[in-house]
Amino acid sequence: MEPVDLNAAADAYAAAPLLNCLLREAADPDTGAAGAYRLRGSGRLLRVRGDRRPTRPELRTAAGWHPLSHTELVKLTADELREYTGVSNDELPVEIADSREAVAALLVARAGAEPPADPYVLSEQSLVMGHPHHPAPKARGGAPAASWLPYAPEAHARFPLVFLGLREDQAVQEGGAAADAAVDSLAEALDGPRAPAGYRLLPAHPWQLDLVAGRPGIREAFEDGRLLRLGPGRLPVWPTASIRTVYVPGADVDLFAKFSLDVRITNDVRRLWRHDLLRLRRTDAAVRAGFARLRRSGPAARWLSDRGYRTASFAFEELAVLVRDGLRGHVEPGTTPLLAAALAEGFPGNPLERTADPSGWWRAYLRRVVVPVLELFARDGIVLEAHLQNVLVAFDAEGMPAQALFRDAEGVKLPGDLPREAAWQRLVYCLVVNHLAEIAGALAAHHPGSAPGLWPAAREEFARHAEDRSLPEVAALLGAAGLPAKTNLLLRWTRADGADARYLPLPNPLRG
Structure with missing residues (x-):
């Protein structure tokens, strides 16, 4: 070799x-x-x-x-x-x-x-x-x-979180008792230190702490006792693809924790911004209710809820930690969840590569991923940011898609956040251009014989849903000459705000 x-x-x-x-x-x-x-x-x-x-x-x-x-x-x-x-x-x-x-x-x-x-x-x-x-x-x-x-997740890293003690009168949190208990449970799950009397635990990402600990306001808080360094946990966490979100699996605790990271990753500095945190509970509650209605009508899709957050009043964004549902209780029994983005890039054991029935695999994938996104928009006007890094797909023992799990309330848009046309454009970009096009391309690369039938099958899935639900946007999508593609290079070159999406039209493979 x-x-x-x-x-x-x-x-x-x-x-x-x-x-x-x-x-x-x-x-x-x-x-x-x-x-x-x-x-x-x-x-x-x-x-x-x-x-x-x-x-x-x-x-x-x-x-x-x-x-x-x-x-x-x-x-x-x-x-x-x-x-x-x-x-x-x-x-x-x-x-x-x-x-x-x-x-x-x-x-x-x-x-x-x-x-x-x-x-x-x-x-x-x-x-x-x-x-x-x-x-x-x-x-x-x-x-x-x-x-x-x-x-770095790409380096197969795992590392301990650092635990701080935050004086109780300086703590800001939202999410109720469940979120409060979830934050505190991280120390127990990771065999970390306990907070002394008069203090609340504040888990911190060690890289973020390295970046901000010396800044005015935070440095003074360490000096005057509003903030204490309690030490690291003894057990490690696993960083996920987003880098600032870590997975905490355990016998008693199964959670994700998301932190600020004052580093530009792709288009944005990855802070937990105040305006996003302040709307978090409203957004998450709306999406949870929407998924509850979905479950009553059949789709096995699940939402990984952003339960709440804790932070310091004097460093609201810099030291925030958000807790998210883990996988336990959401993933269908007997299935294995995998990140959708990994299916497109490839990794050892990728079920997309080893399937013996690529056409059947693709149809099952479409049913699991497309239907929940369209249903939530049709019923509730909710736009999931269903791009490749926000979707997990669970596979059965034969490697067939069995369930989709969606995450990240920060990227969700509720009715009124955007004009309906702009909301639909965002949905199409995330779901079709960013997500389905990449999965279809990977499937065709590994199974060239399946390529001619992939987009006709996707068109059928969208058309079937348009017949079942009152969603005129789908009919327009299937007849459109182009799809909206985000211009990340031009956005960065012109120094546009990371959230200021601009699109150019791509030929629409869904068009009949």
Whole structure:
């Protein structure tokens, strides 16, 4: 077995999503050469190999096709965007390079790490490439790898939480007794310290604590006793794909805990923002009620509830911890939950790759994932952010999709949050463009014979639902020429707010 060239592998992992963005957002297919695209900024020709994960970029020159190194590809991207938009940006090329260096560090770390035995955790920790249409999906804020690798899910990390003591008169929390008990239970589950009299436990992510502990306000709180360092838990937690959310499985406790992380990951600095926390209970309650109605009508889908949060009044966003339902009690007996994003990127044991019935597998997947999203919108006007990292799919012993589980109240939109047209656009982007297109592409790559029937089957599932429910948007979707695709490269280049989604139309595979 030949040794793997980790440097070349890092280039390939980093180039694929960058090329996906560049070709989607700033180029047009050119019929003059196979795999060639005409760049809109300069008019130059760029050629790639592959479709879903483009590789081996080459630029047409007077001397022929010139292979581009990753450094040259980043420079080409910056030059093209500068010409195409008329805007300069010195930060994004650095961020893209940082993402590539992060991938290289992850590959080295993975080579010497022991993968988790739990298939679910393995799926959460499998995203070495990450978002397939983001220019810098693995950027870590430019920090040295040594500062973040101990907490990186892609490096198969596990680590203890740090427990703080927060003086009772400084504690802010919401979610009632159940959320209160859930936060306190983390110390017991992880064999952590107990809070002294007059203090409440405040679990902290060690990386976030490293980032903010010296800041004014927090430093003074440690000095005057409003905040105490109680020490780490003895047992580790598992970081999930979102990096700042950890899984805490145990005999008595089965929870997720989500923290702030003052680092830009893809489009946003990943804080638990005050405005999101203040609307959390209203949003989560509405979604829980919607899923309860779904269960009465048949779909096996479940919602992992964001129960509540605890934080410090003087560092409301920086030190917040949110507790979320774990898997126990939600996953159908005899099934194994896996992260949807991992099915698209691939990992050992991926049921998508090993199925003997790809067409049946796909139809079952559509029933489990599509129906709950459309039902909640039709009945309640709720938009789930059903992208690949917010959906778990549980598989039976034969590897067939049996259930979908949805998470993250922060991304949910309720009636009135957006105009209905914008809400539907968001639903279609997350569900169809971000999610189903990637799963269909992966299935077709592993089972080429199934490819012609995948989108007709998806069209049938959407059409069937349109007949069962009063949802005129579905009929319009099935007749639309284009689907909304988020422009992550242009968003980052123009320094738009991370939540300011902008879309361009893609050819609609659902159209008859």
